[in-house]
Amino acid sequence: MKVLANMPEFQSIVSMQDLDVAEVEQLISRAEDFKAGAQLKLTEPVYVSNLFFENSTRTHTSFEMAERKLGLTVINFDPQASSMSKGETLHDTALSLDAVGVNLLVVRHPQNDYYNELLGHADLSLGLINAGDGSGEHPSQSLLDMMTIAEQFGDFTGLRVAIIGDLTHSRVARSNMEILQRLGAELFFSGPKAWYSQEFAQYGTYLPIDDLVEKTDVMMLLRVQHERHPGEQAFDTQSYFERYGLTKERASRLPEQAIIMHPGPVNRNVELASDLVEGKQSRFVTQMQNGVYMRMAMLESVLRGNHLGGLV
Template sequence: MIAESLTCQPALVSMRDLDVRTVEALIHRAEEFKHGAQLELAEPVFAANMFFENSTRTHTSFEIAERRLGLSVVDFNPQASSVSKGETLYDTCLTLAAVGVRLLVIRHSQDAYYQELLNQPALPVALINAGDGSGEHPSQSLLDMMTISETFGGFSGLKVAIVGDLNHSRVARSNMEVLKKLGAQVYFSGPEAWYDKRFDCFGQYLPMDELVDQVDVMMMLRVQHERHSDDASFDQADYHQQYGLTLERAKRMKSDAIIMHPGPINRGVELASDLVECPQSKFVEQMRNGVFVRMAMIESVLRGNQLGGLA
């Protein structure tokens, strides 16, 4: 009952909007879906997944979450849309709302693109942010929290390292904040050039070799080659040796520590290829949990907008 009232949001665009109890309630609901809970919509709801940036796992995961909840998913291909004729994002959303789409899941390269879409009377839609520029990626953050919570039963006192391309990662940004709120102790590692002094208030920066045997969670970030295209000097093997989770480093991890990665993985760069599916890796489990977390998020915004016959 408490969970239900907490998981009733007008929109889900930023982890910053969510207090600790709401995060816990969403994770709890996701676990219920994982264990077979069903939801019946009393009225049909059309959803559109608007991915202006490439994605396999987030896009497919949202689509499967939508279908499992009984929504009708409308094809939206940005390359074939009127966006290519110069239409604004607001006008494209206005169009989709006018033709009857009631859930918009959006990934867009512009930071906080959603600000112009919120609280618009002409947009009677439920909105979920599936990633904004270098901003946030709340569904990834929630599935990470669900995976940690499932493994350790809670966050208090847990030591979590976030390693790698911190500056470009919307996952890192969301996670450092929510982990601190939830009571975990955050550490950072990776190239210092990709570390921002503003992260200091969330945790401590340490070299990989000092971190690896201390932490409970080793959260590796993807090197976003597409955002470093000007950097011809980037050497993958060198990165792996200095900042990656090598097989040698993995052996020094605590016996019950886990490895996480949001995907897609650059095998042999962030992570030795053999670690991707090793027993300590939660990579596949994170993706599995993603569907259930997204079902909980969708239910929450449908309720928050009285859609699908949900109160």
């Protein structure tokens, strides 16, 4: 096991802000090992519960696959069928799962920073991975994106990354721009100007998509959540596509090495032309595949941080 010396150890992973550049690179490297077939041999059983308050099937499935590939025992937990509906708090639910022997929680919850209710409590000894909090962060999505970029380019320094679309409502945008800047990438933003606020100016420059396509290495498209813009004019998907979307014409002007990324689910012919989703430069499917391996790396680092599974 060549990685041992470099394997990061965490008691929990809740925010990209907690990871330094070296740790991100180590997680990517370990995820690539898993992708290449590396296996983990647990000598003690580990029990994990996935608490998905939101019905995010894709992330849930990806985590469960990663857990099973690592040989963890998955204890299903349905918040609706639990005693939470009888008034139990999140903290008390975690306490009872801890008490029956669960070692690790993976939680998706609609409230920002929900994890503050679970961290730093002397009565809880569970490892925790945040699988998304409200409009806050989604660390595993960020890390799988970084892995996908690293696979193509190796190094982030000087890489030109464009984040395009619904910046305001995207937790992907927030997490990614912050880590990409730290990794040394150069950032650009595009999409409707109204969605680009001062908050983004410290990370990168706004440019119309037509001025971007010829000099971009990574086109990171965001899902448009048009329903989250009440009071604005009726949202016309066709005109959005024409003005801000990645059309086939625009894609034809991309540099040869450039890749197209999207966190899914894709609105075809809104953010990008339908044919491009399966195209040569698209990494849409790779992102989903990498998600499993990156989640394996994250889970392993938290197992190690909590001395679980008999890993040495």
